[in-house]
Amino acid sequence: MSERIPAGGPFRASTGMHDSLNLEHLAEAKSLLYTYCPGAFCKGYLPRLLKAAELVARARIYDLSYSESYAGIDRGVLDLYSNLVSLYAEYIAGALITYGEHVVIRAKQPFSLDGVVVEPGEILPLPLNRGFGLVLAGLAEPVRETAIKLPGND
Structure with a gap:
């Protein structure tokens, strides 16, 4: 599941290997979200997905906010x-x-x-x-x- 989270997931983010966030990442994330939610699996999937995405977001903000060369949609x-x-x-x-x-x-x-x-x-x-x-x-x-x-x- 880690690699399906936008921009490379928590493993890549924790090692500083950030992919450039693009519309394909977001479309894939939405596709997975709509696959599992609503439904019984969603109850366990959504909190884990949001926590992992929060960790990725924190790492991306810390690592990329001062990078002048980064040009993702974010x-x-x-x-x-x-x-x-x-x-x-x-x-x-x-x-x-x-x-x-x-x-x-x-x-x-x-x-x-x-x-x-x-x-x-x-x-x-x-x-x-x-x-x-x-x-x-x-x-x-x-x-x-x-x-x-x-x-x-x-």
């Missing part, structure tokens, strides 16, 4: 992870303006937040998960500490 997911790590590193380093436990962001695009439309240029403090989510979605940018913006700190 490249965007890996880029999202890399961007999250970079943003989180800035937060940990104290480079982002915070308000209490919240991160301060500036809207780049209009978006609705709790029924209120936020316009480009507006600045607001948000919990990390919401603020980072908007930044990663490209709707906002983090507001950086003033010391970073001073001349000579390029």
Whole structure:
């Protein structure tokens, strides 16, 4: 069953031999899923499949997110992870303006937040998960500490 899990399965992932994820992998995985589910076998198959796929996903994110040469259909997911790590590193380093436990962001695009439309240029403090989510979605940018913006700190 291991080799039937997308992108090579847990054995290949654990050894760092990642196949490029493509539509054929996903089609094969869906075919197997529809073969065994629904049905009596599905009750045991699905949890094992999802656990194995989670292990493969973790290994792929760890191994491939900083590989510039990797070009599978999941490249965007890996880029999202890399961007999250970079943003989180800035937060940990104290480079982002915070308000209490919240991160301060500036809207780049209009978006609705709790029924209120936020316009480009507006600045607001948000919990990390919401603020980072908007930044990663490209709707906002983090507001950086003033010391970073001073001349000579390029």
